[in-house]
Amino acid sequence: MSIDILKKNLSERLNLSRRSFLKSAAAGSATLAAGGLVELKTAKEAKAFAYEPYPTDDQLETVVTSCAHNCGSRHMLVAHKWKDVIVRLSTDDGRYQRGGHFGKDSNDEPQLRACLRGRSYRQRLYSAERLLYPMMRVGERGEGKFKRISWDEALDIVANKMVQIKDTYGPTALVDQSYAGASYGVLHKSDQIEGLLGRFLGMFGCRTSSWSVPSYQGTTFSSRMTFGTIEDGNEDDAFAHSKLMIMWGWNPAYTFHGGNTFMYMRMAKQRGCKFVLVDPQYTDSAAAYDAWWIPIRPNTDAAMMAGMAHYIFTNNLQDQGFINKFCQGMDAGTMPEWAKDKENFKDYILGKYDGEPKTPEWASKVCGVPAKDIIKLADMYARTKPAALKASWAPGRNAYGEQYNRMAAALQAMTGNIGNLGGCAEGVGKAWHAEAVAYPYDQYSNIWFQSIKSDRWAHCVLNYPNVKREEIGLWQREDNTDGQIPNIKGIFWQGSDWFNQLTNINKEIEAINKLELVVCMDSTITPSGLYADILLPIATHFERHDVALPWYKGHYYIHRPKVIEPMGESKSDFQVFTELAYRIGGDVFGKAYNPKANRDYFHVDEHVDEAYLREWWEQKVMHHQHVDMSWDEFKQRGVYKFTFDQPHVAFRDQVENGTRFQTPSGKIEILATQLAQITDWKRTMYGYEIPYIPKWVEPWESLNSPKTAKYPFHLVSPHPRWRTHSIFNNCSWLRETYEQEVTINASDAKKLGVKTGDTVEVWNDRGKVVVPAYVTERCMPGVAVLHEGVWIDLDENGVDRAGNPDMLTLDEPSPAGAFAYNTVLCDIQKTDLEHRPGWDKLATSRAHVFRRDL
Known part of the structure; x- marks a missing residue:
């Protein structure tokens, strides 16, 4: 219909010209002016409904469930549903646990309140980008052209191609890149070790696993070398007892590491706890707790900590009794007999070996923090008991990031702040141990034929067979396949958007076109999905049974x-x-993979899932953890909250009762036994030598690098509050509140001629992104901040118009596995290039890209 015809029809229907409208309006005004209101007897009572009929709360069914993502907590969601539609989501209000009532909220059983991400999940559930049917690619990878196919077609394609790839290229040809993004529970688990995909590909006999975790691999390495476990965290109620809280690279307003963190930290503040933030940014957490902000150059944290250690040692402020009893390698007196000829930590700090004492003045030149502030903080930490040095993951997401975490562990140990209430040994921060697996965890779980560092798959594909094992972090095997480079021809993404999230996306784009099978299993069409051959629609956690x-x-x-x-x-x-x-191996493979199911499980799953979960609850939770709530009561209530006699403190038992640490020496290993005894580094997953004591190692890019002549800004990419990595990026409710933008200091902006809202390009040798600028004094000069996780949106020249920092990151191997997300130099300038806010500002859907009938 033309616009002229539309206007004519409207005019005829309304029978109202501009002249008659003005005339009527004037008459109406005169009537009102005369003191009377015109009664329109034909008027009806106005009623506005989102849809008809609109149910009231007492008509809705209420169902307890939870969040599902790895955002720092998984808390309660309460779904209010009308028939089979979730109308709204609320959260814990105290009434659901045993003995609960509306408003119940105590330190022992706090409410498990969902954050803004969880509360917005209904929009993700009913998103226009929701993947509802199996799809097959019909265009080029990344082009977004798919056609709908049946499940039979999709599974046949995948099964047949898997068999062909295995027969042609061998048992290393398929890469498992599952992660805990969107499919995580005790039964439906996407995970690198205990996951459903790993079990499936391992039993199939064709799997190269991905061993490194992007968020905290350097931290994991440190905790295992130092304490022998990643369970080095206190439960958050222990924070309420701290007298000093050092938030090192930690912003709990955005990444909780426990959903009630802020409540307990507020309690500490009320009891007189002092707060310090060491970070290139002045964060919302610092503002909330009136913290002393110490700006630090990115990637130099280990140097500042070494300066603190020097001050503590030279002023004899260390807890020598704790060191002598619980530490190995802290000083000459704690060296084991077999390592008498090796370096100890104290003498390294004092400069005995390299002639360079790691004084606060030395550290200041490296990290940019005034020596007087390093001294002040060191003195505060050494003299305040108990004190919590919360060494967060972000500074470990750097080249040689494990050295920052190991240096932090040394400070925690030398001050005796481990194993005591209000102290902190945290690196990884994992605390109370949950019974995590409900499906069969048996001899078939976690089978792999090679294992490489997660973000080196593209390097392996592009350079095969001319790849050195150390270049890809090849795990040592105790058989004749050790050292065999994987011949990768296919990749599975399950519960992960890793194509969008790993380092050096442009390198991944180059590699993906050399693969023969790319499968993406997700509930939403993500950037990873755009590069897949087959998209498989996966039910969300609202649509399956789990815990x-x-x-x-x-x-x-x-x-x-x-x-x-x-x-x-x-x-x-x-x-x-x-x-x-079942399709690949018949009843033998099918029954072995899922022992409780028959072939009809694909269509009817309830009784099978229920059987696994009930068995898990009764045999593991009730038996091992002494829970007296039956499975049926748990289902009816929706939640079980444990209560402890005292706050859970990591290593309390070791310090108070003399239990051995889980290290080879049974002590806190500042000198790591395992590292000190390695003779051939190339035959390890690390590939390159790692110091056996914590040391400062110069990163390949920093503000101290000569590369700043070309790229003067150091880019860091912290986690946003409004996404869980890339999840929720297409949620307009959150996008209306927050925007993807690059944060720069006001002095830098003035030099660049940039003001808030200007579009800038951020680039280096690896890529270029286009984003708006945000100018502030809450970021130190020379540093740029660009939050991770935004969905890539590439133009014809490969420029990302959405602003994903991983277009700029480098995938070089950091020996202990740390991902160098925050080891990035770049330049910035005002630009006329297009920024595509998409979901960011316009809240518009691009679903038409995926709905073509081809």
């Missing part, structure tokens, strides 16, 4: 019933892998 685990902190379980039926043709990961097992 939620706390994420590293928190002591509770939350029941996750099937709140609504799966939308479209969605299936659970467990259903998909079970059906693929």
Whole structure:
């Protein structure tokens, strides 16, 4: 219909010209002016509904469930549903646990309140980007052209191609890149070690695993070398007893590491705790707790900590009694007999070996923090008991990031702040131990034929067979396949958007086109999905039966019933892998993979999932953890909250009762036994030598590098509050509140001629992104901040118009596995290039890209 015809029709229907409208309006005004209101007898009572009929709360069914992502906690969501539609989401209000009532909220059983991400999940559930049907690529990878196919077609394609790839290229040809992004529970688990995909590909006999965790691999390495475990965290109620809290690279307002963190830290503040922030940014957490802000050059944290250690040692402020009893290699007196000829930490700090004492003045030149501030902080930390040095993960996401975490552990130990209430040994920060696995965890789990560092798959593909094992972090095997370079021809993304999230995206784009099979299993069409051959629609946690685990902190379980039926043709990961097992290997493979299921599990899953979960609860939770709540009562209530006699403190038992640490020496290993005894580094997963004591190692890019002549800014990419990595990027409710932008200091902006809202390009040799600028004094000069996780949106020249910092990151191997997300130099300038805010500002859907009938 033309616009002229539309105007004519409207005019005829309304029979109202501009002249008659003005005339009527004037008459109406005169009537009102005369003191009378015109009664329109034909008027009806106005009623506005979102849809008809609009149910009231007492008409809605209420179902307890939870969040599902690795955002720092997994807390309660309460779904209010009308028939099979979730109308709204609320959260814990105290009434659901045993003995609960509306408003109950105590230190022992705090409410498990969801954050703004969880509360917005309904928009993700009903998103226009929701993947509802199996799809097959019909265009080029990354072009976004797919056609709908049946499940039979999709699974046949995947199964046949898997068999062909295995037969042609051998048992290393398929890469497992599952992660805990969108499919994590005790039964439906995407995980590198205990996951459903790893079990499936391992039993199939073709799997190269990905051994490194992007968020905290350097931290994991440090905790295992130092303490023998990653369970080095206190439960967050212990923070309420701290007298000094050093938030080193930690912004708990954005990344909780326990959902009630802020409450307990507020309690500490009320009791007189002093707060310090060491970070290139003045964060919201610093503002909330009136913290002393110490700006530090990115990637120099280990140097500043070495300067603190020097001050503590030279002023004899260390807790020597604790050191002598619990530490190995802290000083000459704690060296084991077999290592008498090796370096100890104290003498390294004092400069005995290299002639360079790591004084506060030396550290100041490296990290940019005035020596007087390093001294002041060191003195505060050494003299305040108990004190919590919370060494967060972000500074470990750097080249040689493990040295920062190991240096932090040395400071924690030398001041005796480990194993005591209010202190802190945290690196990884994992606290209370949950019973995490409900499906069969047996001899078939975590089988792999090679294992490489997660973000080196593209390097391996592009350079095969001319790849050195140290270049890809090849794990040592105790058989004749040790050293064999994987011939990668296919990749599975399950519960992960790793194509969007790993380092050096342009290198991944180059590598992806050399693969023969790319499968993406997700509930949403993500950037990873755009580069897939087959998209498999996976049910969300609202559409399958499971139990939620706390994420590293928190002591509770939350029941996750099937709140609504799966939308479209969605299936659970467990259903998909079970059906693929039957198609590939018949009853032998199918029954071995999923012992409680028959072939009809793909269509009817309730009784099977229920059987696994009930068995897990009764045989593991009730038996091992002495829970007296039955499975049926747990289902009815929706939550079980553990209560402890005293706050959970990592290594309390070792310090108070003399239990051995889980290290070879049974002590806190400042000198790591395992590292000190390695003779051939190339035959390890690390590939390159790692110091056996904590040391300052110069990163390959920093503000101290001569590369700043070309790229003068150091870019860091912290986690945003409004996404969980890349999850929720297409949620307009959150996008209306926050925007993807690069934060720069006001003095830098003045030199660049940039003001807030200007579009700038940020680039280096690896890529270029276009984003708006945000100018502030809350970021130190020379540093740029660009939050991770935004969905890439490339123009014809490969420039990312959305602003993903991983277009600029480098995938070089950091020996202990740390991902160098924050080891990035770049330049910035005002630009006329297009920024595509997409979901960021306009809240517009690009679903038409994926809905073509081809």
